[in-house]
Amino acid sequence: MNKRNFIKKLMLLGLGTSCTPSSFAMPNKLSTSMKDFFSADDASFWASVRKKYDLDPSYINLENGYYCVMPKEIAEAQHQYILTGNRAGAFYMRHQFQSDQTKLIERLSKQIDCRTDELMISRNTTESLDLVISGFPWQKGDEAIMAQEDYGAMLNQFRLVSERYGVVNKIITVPLNPATDEEIVAVYEAAISAKTKLLMLSHIINITGQILPVKKITTMAHRYGVAVLVDGAHSFAHIPTSMQDLGCDFYGTSLHKWLSAPLGSGLLYVRKSTIANLWPLMAEDPLAKDDIRRLSHTGTRPVHSMQAIHTALDFYAWIQPNRKENRLRALQNRWTNQLRGQKNILLNTPEAPHRSCAIANVGIQGLSPARLAEMLFKQYNIFTVAINRPTVKGCRITPNIYTTMQEVDQLADALLEIAQKQ
Numbered sequence: 447m448n449k450r451n452f453i454k455k456l457m458l459l460g461l462g463t464s465c466t467p468s469s470f471a472m473p474n475k476l477s478t479s480m481k482d483f484f485s486a487d488d489a490s491f492w493a494s495v496r497k498k499y500d501l502d503p504s505y506i507n508l509e510n511g512y513y514c515v516m517p518k519e520i521a522e523a524q525h526q527y528i529l530t531g532n533r534a535g536a537f538y539m540r541h542q543f544q545s546d547q548t549k550l551i552e553r554l555s556k557q558i559d560c561r562t563d564e565l566m567i568s569r570n571t572t573e574s575l576d577l578v579i580s581g582f583p584w585q586k587g588d589e590a591i592m593a594q595e596d597y598g599a600m601l602n603q604f605r606l607v608s609e610r611y612g613v614v615n616k617i618i619t620v621p622l623n624p625a626t627d628e629e630i631v632a633v634y635e636a637a638i639s640a641k642t643k644l645l646m647l648s649h650i651i652n653i654t655g656q657i658l659p660v661k662k663i664t665t666m667a668h669r670y671g672v673a674v675l676v677d678g679a680h681s682f683a684h685i686p687t688s689m690q691d692l693g694c695d696f697y698g699t700s701l702h703k704w705l706s707a708p709l710g711s712g713l714l715y716v717r718k719s720t721i722a723n724l725w726p727l728m729a730e731d732p733l734a735k736d737d738i739r740r741l742s743h744t745g746t747r748p749v750h751s752m753q754a755i756h757t758a759l760d761f762y763a764w765i766q767p768n769r770k771e772n773r774l775r776a777l778q779n780r781w782t783n784q785l786r787g788q789k790n791i792l793l794n795t796p797e798a799p800h801r802s803c804a805i806a807n808v809g810i811q812g813l814s815p816a817r818l819a820e821m822l823f824k825q826y827n828i829f830t831v832a833i834n835r836p837t838v839k840g841c842r843i844t845p846n847i848y849t850t851m852q853e854v855d856q857l858a859d860a861l862l863e864i865a866q867k868q
């Protein structure tokens with residue numbers, strides 16, 4: 447088949463140019479023009495954003511930390527890709543998938559400020575980070591550093607490599623209200639020894655919402671020759687995430703969290719000079735040791751979800767990263783400011799505004815986290831999640847950009863009412 451006939455055939459199948467990033471943008475659906483965007487006052491702009499979501503009106507969803515509901519246009523794009531992909535069958539996979547994947551990697555690399563040959567698409571943060579933790583070239587007696595506030599699945603993976611390879615895990619506690627960044631850096635530094643090989647830290651701690659000074663910790667760790675793995679599950683498309691700024695060796699995230707891409711999409715960044723050191727989870731055909739594609743073989747994938755990542759990137763660009771970050775922080779500050787210092791209220795999130803963004807955690811003296819989550823849902827229609835960990839006990843509260851100020855006010859009123867009755 448010559449090139450012209452081939453493209454004609456793709457068009458008939460609903461593919462071809464309709465699968466290029468320019469059409470992923472679906473500009474007709476992103477109806478607010480840049481002019482409207484800048485002239486809109488905040489309240490009306492965010493009200494128009496809310497209309498882009500198909501929300502369940504029966505409850506207030508403040509559990510966007512698990513994953514973020516997709517705006518309608520991203521969900522519709524995914525459905526459309528399911529239909530066109532199903533019609534095309536293997537033809538799309540054999541003839542177009544590779545070039546679409548390359549374009550997506552180019553776009554994501556630009557978004558996190560890294561080279562295209564340092565990024566691979568994964569299914570989620572768990573896959574990305576576990577690949578690094580299990581694929582690291584461990585020797586018996588090597589040490590790894592992590593925090594007890596880190597995500598359970600990653601701590602489990604470190605436990606596994608400890609049992610398998612004899613790695614020694616050193617688990618620190620992150621200070622919640624440090625006077626300076628250096629106080630946090632010092633805690634990690636104190637755990638380093640001559641045997642330390644890898645340090646994992648969360649860019650945003652999922653149970654408290656605390657943002658860690660990644661660059662400072664990375665700079666310190668590199669002075670000792672220790673590689674740094676960043677759990678970016680909650681930072682990508684929430685706060686700025688430039689690999690150049692963070693300076694880490696590995697960074698993994700889920701795109702179904704703050705980017706609002708379809709479930710089962712993530713990415714892994716590996717600094718070019720460290721790719722050759724990692725073992726893959728699943729073997730690929732022999733490739734150069736420093737070729738990142740060596741790490742990303744997972745068999746046949748739900749490509750419609752990958753295609754819709756383009757739409758999610760368009761949506762994020764339209765919202766604008768700094769505007770999104772400011773809005774999310776404003777939503778959190780609005781309710782936490784009403785509660786700080788109030789009787790029986792325990793806020794498990796740093797006081798300094800730059801140390802957190804959308805996510806915060808609140809407990810009530812004398813109430814278990816599970817009971818508080820139950821009361822919020824059953825008595826006030828507010829959905830949250832109970833966190834019961836050694837250093838953090840409370841409900842994690844995670845608004846999204848569709849959340850209104852009135853909704854977080856309702857949360858504050860509910861918590862004050864419950865706290866007063868204790």
Ligand SMILES: Cc1ncc(COP(=O)(O)O)c(C=O)c1O
Nearest residue numbers: 570571572573597652677679700
């Ligand atoms: C800090 C952190 N890391 C990793 C994960 C795992 O994400 P996923 O289930 O998308 O792999 C989560 C999920 O909430 C998380 O909060």
